[in-house]
Amino acid sequence: MRAPMPTAAALFILTGCVATPELRPSPGAQVLQGDANAAKAATDGIVLVADGTAWKGTPKNLERSFTPVYIQVENRGDRPVRIEYGAFSLVGTVSRFRYAALPPLSLNDTLNSVQQGTGGSGSAAGFSSGWGLGRYRRFGVGSYMGPFFPDPYYYGYQCQEPLPTQDMLQKALPEGTLEPGGTMTGFLYFQGVGHREGQVVLQARLVDAESGEPLGTLDIPFQVRKG
Template sequence: MRTHWLGLVTLLLTVGCTQEGKLRPQAGAVPLSEDGNAAVTGEHGVRLVAYGSSWKGQPGDLERHFTLMQIQLENHSGRPLSIQYAGFELEAKELYVARNPKDLGKIMSARATRWRPARPVNVVPPKPSHRPLPGPSNDRGITYSGSGTEVPPYTPPPCYTCPSAFDAAAIPSSDMLRLALQEGPLEAGQTREGFLFFEDPILVADRATLKVKLVDATTGEQFGMLSIPFEVH
C-alpha cells in the first residue's frame, strides 16, 4: 500500500513540474546571439540559425498545441540543398519530425476525436480500521464514507493541449502558411527562413535537440548533419 501512495505522489509531482514547452538555445553549447534567443552552427558550407520560441502570428496560442521553431538556412556549399520537412527532427524524450502546416488541422481534429473529458478513476482505498459508514459505492463495491480514511476517486487534470472544434477548423491559418519554411531546393548562395511545426508541444522534457539533415537536392546524398541543443521551459 505504501508503494501505491508513493506512486500517487510521484504522479502529482510530475503533473506539477510540467513544462510550458518554450524553447531557448542552450547556453555554452553553440554560439548564441546577444539576446541569447538564437543559436548558430554550420558545416560543409551550410549555416543554420535557430531561434527560441518567437511565434507572433495567429493563432496566438499555437504553441499550446504544437512545438514551433524559426530557422534560417544559408547555403554556401556549392551544391543545391534539399529542403524537405522530413529532414528536420526534434529529439527530446521522443523523436518528432517537422510536419507540413497543411496537415496540422487534421492532427488537431484527430486529437479532439480521441479525447474524452476527465473522469474519476477508481482507486482501491486502504482497509479502514472501522466499518465504513454508508455512502456511494464504485463498481468494485468499495464504499467511500467521506470520513477521511479512504482514498477518493482520482480525477485526471484537464487536458490543456486538447483542441476545440473551433481550434481545429482554424488550422492552418494564413499566418502559418505564409511564415512556414518552404520546401524545395535551396540553390548555392541562397538563404531561406521560416517556421518549422512539430506536432506535439514538449511538456515533460527539459532538453530538446534540433537536427537538420544536409542532403544534396540533385543526387539525394546526405553529406552532413547540423544540430543545436535547446532548453525547454
C-alpha cells in the same frame, strides 16, 4: 443576492492560464551575437540558425498545441541543398524520441479543424540580424506525408481557432532546393514537446538536392522552458 466569487480553478479555466512552453538555447549552444534566443550550427558550408521564441503570429497561443521553431538555412557551399520537412526533427535528450516537423497543410487534419485557415497578423517574425532571401526553388508548403503520433496533451490545450491559420501558412518554411549562395527562412511546426521533455536537440539531416548524397547533420541543443 451577491453572485458567488469564482474559484481559483474556474479562473484558471476561463482565462486559459496554461504554461506556454518555449525553446531556449542550452548552455554550450552557439548563440547568435546580439540575440540570446537564437543559436546556430554549421557544416560543409551550410549554416542553420534557429529560434524557438520567435512566433508572434496568429494564433498567439500556438505553443500550447505545437512547437514552432523559426529557422534560417544558408547555403555557403557549392552544392544544392534539399529543404524538406522530413529532414528536420526535435530529439528528446533523455527520451531519445524523435518529434517530427509537420507539413502545415496537415495540421487541420491533426486537430480536426477545417480546411481553410483564418487569421492574419500582417506582421512577419524574424531575427534581429535581418535575414534576406537568396536563390531558392520553391516546392510549396507541402501536404501531409507519413504517420503522425500526437502528444496526448494536445487535446487539452488546443488553439481555439481552426489550424492552420493564414499566418502559419504564410510564415512556414517552404520545401524546395536551396542553391549555392541562397538563404531561406521560415517556421517549422513540430509535435508538441513542452509536456514531455526538458531538453531537446533540433536536428537537420540535409542532402544534396541532385544526388541525394548526405551533406551532414546539424544539431542545436535547446532547453524547454514553460513561461
